[in-house]
Each structure stands twice: as structure tokens, then as C-alpha cells.
Amino acid sequence: MQTNPTHTSLVAVGDSFTEGMSDRLPDGSYRGWADLLAGRMAARTPGFRYANLAVRGKLIGQIVDEQVDTAAAMGADVITLVGGLNDTLRPKCDMGRVRGLLTEAVERLAPGCEQLVLMRSPGRRGPVLERFRPRMEALFACIDELAERHGAVVVDLYGAPSLGDPRLWDVDRLHLTAEGHRRVAEAVWQALGYEAEDPRWRTPLPAALPPGWAVRRAADLRFAQRHLLPWIGRRLTGRSSGDGLPAKRPELLPYEG
Template sequence: MEKNATYTSLVALGDSFTEGMSDLQPDGSYRGWADLLAARLAARTPGFRYANLAVRGKLIGQILDEQVDAAAAMRADVVTLVGGLNDTLRPKYDPGLVLGKLEESVERLAPACGRLVLMHSPVRRGPVTERFKSRWESLFTFIDELAARHNAVVVDLYGARVLGEQRMWDADRLHLTADGHRRVAEAVWQALGLEPADDWRAELAPALPTGWLMRRTGDARFARQHLGPWIGRRLTGRSSGDGRPPKRPELLPYEPLPGDAGVRHERA
């Protein structure tokens, strides 16, 4: 891939990970890695355009039905597609169906953009990891196969030890912190052949030990505030993204946001 290539447009597809949860801004909105990446690309390319079609809670079939054709029609220089992990968490996960939807998404997007970026999603290390590990790794192996067939770029976030650190995840244990999103933006930036700003895989400083009571209190708070509502939505067939529009549905010039003040501005 050409080093320090010029990119004039970016379209991001996916679920809550690409929407930017839980990189919360003072106004109550979410920023996230895709916005951070867009800000950096816009700083080096006048007139840079950006769309983010991601909606929290979406399954890969919904991404295919609701986002893929719209993204393909935009003919962007860069398209990022991250989906399928939500599907693997469902009790009735059908790998054949999910991988088929993912393959169809890639087949439609790859010819319609300059560079398609796929990812091995990051996951938080903990008890859940072992339960779903085989599903995740099968999904990521298939993503590698798709990338090889369609000349796409794969960003391996799953393989980065630091992104599995519990401190990289918000209190809901489902979404990255602001630092996690910053590292993902840097990872995609480098995958696009752009000059590194820092080492996104760098390990965190050693954590202070936490006591048994503090851990149990945190577990109880998580169950009450996040796990319970999540299970309730699953049982009733609802999603956190029901009725929610895409984050940034049109491919328009990127205007700096208040949170961009701390974003590194690289020179072309």
C-alpha cells in the first residue's frame, strides 16, 4: 500500500463500536474511533468528506440491508465495515447465515470504494471470553479469507493484548473507553499506510490491586445497570438501536468538532 496516501472521503459502517460508544462527549453525544480518524484525515486533506452509517445494536443482516447499498453508492476512498460480533452473542447464532451476510456485504462494498477496511473486533478479557472464543475466532478467520479475495485491509484489534485489558472498557463491559477508541483510530490510520503517531499496542502501566469488596460492588453495579437491561432487550426482541437514525447519514465535508482540539493534526 502506498505510504502517506491521500484519502478524500471515508464511510464507516457497523454497530455501537463504530458509532463510538462509550467515548462520551460533554454534550452527551459519542465520538469514537471513526470520528477521530475522520478528524485526522480531514486535517491533512482540504474538503475531506465523512459519513458514519453505524447504529448501535445492529446485526450483520441489518447492516447489509440498511447500510451497505447506501455506502456503496457514495463511492468513497475508504470504507470501514465492522459487524458480526453482535450476532455471535446471540443464543441462536447461525454461523452459516452470519458469514453469508458478511460475505455479501464485502462483495457489494469492495468494488465500490478505493480501500475496504475490515477488522478483528476487540474483546474484553474475562469469563465471557472463553465461552465465545471459538465463535469469534471462526468469524475472524473468515474475515481474513474475505480480505484476501477482495484486496481488503484487515486491522487485528483482537490480537492486541492491550485492547483486551479490562481498563480499556467502559462500565458496561461492552464498549471501549476514550483511550481504547483513540488506539483503534491509530490502528486504522497505520493500516491505511499513514505515518504512525504512536504505538497503539503499547501496554498500560501496572494497575493497582483492587479488593474483593470493590470487585463485587462493581459486578453488582454492572448487573443492575447494564446486564439486566441487555437481557431484557434480548428476551423481548428489542435493540438499543431501534428507531435510531445513522450517526452521520450523508457523505459531507467534515467540520471540526469541539472534541477535535486534542486530535493530532498530521501534515500530508
């Protein structure tokens, strides 16, 4: 990996994690780690260009069908690909199909860029996701194999103690807070060979007393009403939170922050 490289363009491919939920800006839009990373890269390189094709709720098949060829054709220096985790959270998930589609995505993207970046997505500690961890870890094993085969960089967010802390996750328990996204941007920045701005991004937050039983139960009830039940409803009706939404930044254009 080149130290302190100069990249002129970045294309981000994926789902809500790459779109930037839940790093909400005052105007209601989302920022997220990919925007933060692009801002850092643009500060070093005049004329730096950035596209973000990510759309919330997308499965790996939709990412392959709707984003991959577009991203590959842009000829960017760096392409990031994060996908497949939404598939592992579905009640019925064919991991063989997920591996096949992820392989197809990597095989299309790797020849079209200077550096492909893959990620082992962060995992929040807690009982809700425990049943899905074997699928998640199977997905990450596939990512590691593909990276080795195609010369991609893997950013291991899953193994970072800091990103497992519930305090870095939004109330929906599926998306990182602004601080979580900042740490992810730092992780990718370092993985690309840039000098660390925050060497302690993996470091856990200071210990704090856990909230009391009543506070936890009230939070569980709000989570179920506002997030879990709507999520289940979309699964039962075959809908997605990203239905009808356009890509975040569909064209590879100069990034002005």
C-alpha cells in the first residue's frame, strides 16, 4: 500500500451504511463516512471528484444490477463496495447466492479502478443481532477471500472494539451515529495509506454506568414501535426503505464539501 498517496476520484457503492444513515445534517440529508472521506481526499487534491451510488435498503443483487456497472465505467482511482449485510438480516437468506453476487461485483469493479476497498461491516453488541452473526461472519470470510484474490483492501470494522459499543449506534440499532461514521472514515483513510489523523479510532469509549432497567425497557419499547415493527412490515410486504429513491451522488463530479 502506498504511503500518503494522491487519489483524484472516489466512487462509493452500497446501501444505507454508505449512504450515511444516521449521520443527519441540519437540512435533513445524510452525510456519513463516505462524504467525510471524500472531503479529506478533496482537501489534498484540487479537482477531486466523488460519486456515491448508495441507496438505503439495497440487497447485494440490487447493488450488482443498479450500481456496479455504473461505478466500474466511471474509472475512479478508488471504489468502495459494502453490501450483503442486508441480505444476512433477512429471515430467508441464501448465502451461496450472496457469495456469488458479491464475487460478481468484485470481479466487475476491481479491473476498473486503481484500488478497490471492501469492508467487514461493524457489528453492534447486543442480543438482537446474535442470531445473524454466523451469516455475517460467513459474509466476511468471503470478503477476505475476494480481497486476497483481487488485490482489494479490507477495512476490518467488525473487529474494532469501539464500533461495537451501543453508544455509537443510532436509536434504530442498525446505523452508526455521526461519531461512528467519523471513525469509519478514519479507518478507510488509514487503510488507503494516508497518515493517521486519529490513531485511536479503534479505542473504546470511556466506560460509563449502564442505564437502569426502566430506562432500558422504555428504549426497547420506542425501538420496537418506531423501527422494528415498520422494518418487519416492509419485510412482510416485500418493500424496502430505498424504494424509489435515487442514488445519493449519481455522477462523478468535483467535490466541494
